[in-house]
Amino acid sequence: MLTYLDFEKPIAELESRIRDMNNLESGEEINIAEEVGRLEGKRDKLLRDTYAKLTPWQKIKVARHPQRPHFKDYVAQLITDFMPLAGDRAFADDVAIMGGLGRFNGQSVVVIGHEKGHDTQSRIKHNFGMARPEGYRKTVRLLKLAEQFDIPVITLVDTSGAYPGIGAEERGQAEAIARSTEACLGLKVPLVSIIVGEGGSGGAVALAAGNRVMMMEHSVYSVISPEGCASILWRTSDKAEDAANALKITAQDLLKLNVIDEIIPEPVGGAHRDHKLTMEAIRKTLETALSELSALSGDKLKTLRREKFLNMGQKMGQN
Amino acid sequence: MNWITNFVRPKIQAVLENKKDTPDNLWHKCSGCGQLLYLKDYLEVQSVCPNCGFHGRIDPKTRFKHLFNKGEHALIDLPKANEDPLKFKDQKKYTDRLKAARAKSESKDAISVAYGQIGNMNAVIAVQNFLFMGGSMGMGVGNGIIAAAEHAVAKKAPLVLFSAAGGARMQEGILSLMQMPRTTVAVEMVKDAGLPYIVVLTDPTTGGVTASYAMLGDVQIAEPNALICFAGPRVIKDTIREELPEGFQRSEYLLDHGMVDMIVHRHEMRDNLIQLLGLLMKQTKAA
Numbered sequence: 001m002l003t004y005l006d007f008e009k010p011i012a013e014l015e016s017r018i019r020d021m022n023n024l025e026s027g028e029e030i031n032i033a034e035e036v037g038r039l040e041g042k043r044d045k046l047l048r049d050t051y052a053k054l055t056p057w058q059k060i061k062v063a064r065h066p067q068r069p070h071f072k073d074y075v076a077q078l079i080t081d082f083m084p085l086a087g088d089r090a091f092a093d094d095v096a097i098m099g100g101l102g103r104f105n106g107q108s109v110v111v112i113g114h115e116k117g118h119d120t121q122s123r124i125k126h127n128f129g130m131a132r133p134e135g136y137r138k139t140v141r142l143l144k145l146a147e148q149f150d151i152p153v154i155t156l157v158d159t160s161g162a163y164p165g166i167g168a169e170e171r172g173q174a175e176a177i178a179r180s181t182e183a184c185l186g187l188k189v190p191l192v193s194i195i196v197g198e199g200g201s202g203g204a205v206a207l208a209a210g211n212r213v214m215m216m217e218h219s220v221y222s223v224i225s226p227e228g229c230a231s232i233l234w235r236t237s238d239k240a241e242d243a244a245n246a247l248k249i250t251a252q253d254l255l256k257l258n259v260i261d262e263i264i265p266e267p268v269g270g271a272h273r274d275h276k277l278t279m280e281a282i283r284k285t286l287e288t289a290l291s292e293l294s295a296l297s298g299d300k301l302k303t304l305r306r307e308k309f310l311n312m313g314q315k316m317g318q319n
Numbered sequence: 320m321n322w323i324t325n326f327v328r329p330k331i332q333a334v335l336e337n338k339k340d341t342p343d344n345l346w347h348k349c350s351g352c353g354q355l356l357y358l359k360d361y362l363e364v365q366s367v368c369p370n371c372g373f374h375g376r377i378d379p380k381t382r383f384k385h386l387f388n389k390g391e392h393a394l395i396d397l398p399k400a401n402e403d404p405l406k407f408k409d410q411k412k413y414t415d416r417l418k419a420a421r422a423k424s425e426s427k428d429a430i431s432v433a434y435g436q437i438g439n440m441n442a443v444i445a446v447q448n449f450l451f452m453g454g455s456m457g458m459g460v461g462n463g464i465i466a467a468a469e470h471a472v473a474k475k476a477p478l479v480l481f482s483a484a485g486g487a488r489m490q491e492g493i494l495s496l497m498q499m500p501r502t503t504v505a506v507e508m509v510k511d512a513g514l515p516y517i518v519v520l521t522d523p524t525t526g527g528v529t530a531s532y533a534m535l536g537d538v539q540i541a542e543p544n545a546l547i548c549f550a551g552p553r554v555i556k557d558t559i560r561e562e563l564p565e566g567f568q569r570s571e572y573l574l575d576h577g578m579v580d581m582i583v584h585r586h587e588m589r590d591n592l593i594q595l596l597g598l599l600m601k602q603t604k605a606a
Contacts, residue, residue, distance in 0.1 A: 162530075164550030164558050169568060170576050174529035174549035181503050182535060201487075202499060202530040202549070209500040223487045223496035223527070233409035233489060247492045248405050257404065259493050306507070309500040310465065313401055313458050 002273070005061045011050065011269075014043040047269045054218065056244040056253075060226065062218040063197045064160075067272040069279070070129075071098055071115040071156055074196065077279040078286070079104055079111055085145075088137035091171060096127040096163070097135035097207075099142045104154065105287060110146040112139050112207060113156030116197070129198075130163035133176035136206050140183045143191075150298075152190040152290055155207040160225060162203030177206045184209035185305060188298030192289045194264065194282065195219045195251075196271075211305050212289045213259070215251035216278075217266040221259075222249040259312060349373055351544075365585050374542050374585055376522060378424070379431035379446035382481060386444055386589050392435030395443070397427065397466050400458035405492045413490040416452060424451045428459030429484065432467040434474065438593035440600060443471040446481040449523070454484035456528050457491040461498035464532055468505035477515040477596050482533040486526020499531040506535045515599040517592065520547045520570070520579065538595060539579040541570035542588075547579075 004012040021036045054062065062068070075082050079102035086093040099112035114131065117123035146153045162173055184191060184207070193210035199221030208221075215221060224232075226244035231237045254260045264285050267274035293301065347361045348354070351373025361368070365385055366375035384390040407413040421427065429451035434443050445467040447454045454460075464480070471478040487495040509516045518536030520529075522545035530549050541547060548568040556563060566572045573579045583591045597604070 162549065164555045166555065166559065166561075166563065166567070169548055169550065169555065170572075172534075172576075172578050174547075175534040175578065177530040177549065178499075178503065178532075178534040181500055181531060182507070185500060185503055185507065201496065202527050205496055205499050206530075209503075221493060221496075223492055224489055229489050243409070246405065246407050246409060247489070249493070254493055257493065259497060306504045309497065310504055312497045312501060313404060313494045 007058050011046055056250050057241040059218050059250050060220050062270045063220045065272045068197055069275050071113040088134040092134045094132045094135035096129050096131040108151045110142050110151050110153045112142055114159040129159045132163050132168040133171045133173050136176035136180040139180045143183045147189050155193045157195045157199050157204045157208050158197035159200050159203050160198050161200035177202045180206035181209050188302050190293035195221045211293055212261050214262045214264055215260050216264050218270050220249040222247050367585050376449050379448050382446045383433045387435040392433040395432040395470055397463045400462050404494055407490040420451045429454045430460045430463035432463055440596055441476040443467050443476050444479045447483040449483040455488035456498050457488035457495045461501045464502045465505045468508045471509050472512045478509050479517045481519045481521055482524040483521045484528040499527050502532040506532050521545050541579045541582050543582055545570045547573055
């Protein structure tokens with residue numbers, strides 16, 4: 001059963017009417033198939049129109065949609081021979097970030113990403129995709145492994161942020177994030193990063209300093225959650241919607257700011273409505289990006305990646 | 320602190336408050352022990368309380384004065400940043416906040432970079448200014464750190480960075496977040512050149528600043544009792560709804576947990592840096 005977001009109420013009503021219709025037996029007065037067809041047309045148009053002009057705040061809700069594909073779904077659909085690898089070799093295995101070896105289109109890849117979980121039990125297990133230092137240290141380990149064997153890396157970013165806890169701080173959350181970003185930037189193999197849902201602050205950037213950084217059409221990427229920003233700058237989290245507008249967090253805004261390279265289109269009505277179409281869009285983008293990057297030497301990949309970040313924000317008009 | 324200080328202090332304060340003709344800036348009340356200190360004396364000792372040793376916050380100018388030989392240094396021009404890229408407005412316009420911060424601090428952004436001699440070596444020292452919008456890291460600070468790194472590489476000199484920041488500058492949105500990878504690249508440039516990159520963590524160093532260049536030093540020094548963290552204590556308390564351990568996220572706590580190399584008193588900072596840099600730069604010294 002699909003979970004509807006608050007702004008999807010009219011769509012939910014139409015779909016419920018379509019379901020009711022389908023359960024009716026054809027009478028003499030109305031032609032059910034015709035009526036269902038008409039309602040479906042209306043629903044499709046409404047869905048298209050709604051999703052064509054989502055506000056930043058609505059995009060956050062889509063990006064956080066519980067049925068949106070998560071790391072495990074992407075791996076299951078896009079990667080063959082996947083072998084998850086665990087642990088940071090120092091303290092624990094943090095499954096808020098998962099990773100391992102596998103094949104993409106037959107070629108070896110290392111895949112790393114945040115996993116949020118899909119029901120209460122798995123959400124708790126994966127700590128809602130909020131990683132502790134061990135998750136970032138595992139990331140560093142896997143990045144080094146990829147480099148050692150000259151294997152390209154794909155990272156899938158989906159986190160509201162790194163976990164704010166006592167243990168996480170005691171074990172060096174900040175240092176772990178810094179080292180992970182550093183490892184991304186120093187890598188001599190291709191690194192393609194995709195923000196698939198939420199890109200929350202430092203906990204996201206630690207996996208996203210790639211040669212190519214892409215965002216799914218309705219994903220968001222931000223320095224702070226709009227709720228957090230509102231409670232600091234407006235002194236009330238009620239202003240989260242205003243903060244979402246001010247912060248410029250949508251894929252469309254970030255493309256304009258030259259912070260990301262590409263937007264990956266989502267099916268009409270968002271990735272959660274059609275996982276299969278979503279996967280195909282990602283597959284196509286990944287194919288192109290990896291084949292372009294694989295032609296470059298390790299040193300070139302590292303230099304280009306560094307330059308890309310050094311130049312970020314520098315070419316826009318001065319005030 | 321005992322019953323005498325507790326008892327006497329409020330009376331002194333009461334006296335002061337009544338005397339309207341006393342300039343406000345004649346006295347400083349120590350945030351550590353509450354003692355009233357002559358501001359002039361207090362500033363002379365680099366804002367370290369003579370009573371309890373509490374390290375107050377100081378600006379880049381004061382740092383440079385006490386770190387370089389005879390205080391002599393050349394300020395490095397920092398490239399102008401693309402201001403207000405998002406046209407950000409909360410309750411105030413970001414451009415107005417910038418104006419106010421500039422008027423208050425007499426500096427362009429939350430970082431200053433200087434080059435000069437320390438001991439018998441040249442060094443680049445970058446200092447963040449907490450008084451400028453909480454030291455927050457936006458493109459201006461990012462540019463400052465990159466300029467500092469480039470200068471260090473060009474002069475084959477070590478880079479010493481004094482961090483102080485509430486984190487990323489929200490008003491620059493995603494572009495402030497992008498200073499994390501940008502400054503990391505800057506640090507890498509210094510390391511690639513085989514030069515030391517030393518971080519001195521000062522109160523407070525938090526958020527995206529801690530999670531990038533401020534934790535990537537070859538040697539990590541902290542001033543006493545500085546708040547150093549990724550997530551702030553309030554955020555953690557709100558998340559886990561538990562009391563935090565005593566001294567949590569302070570320099571001494573980080574030292575105990577293996578997160579910094581040493582804690583150095585402000586008055587010993589210069590000598591300490593000279594010794595450390597001399598060792599790392601492999602300067603020979605007569606036995």
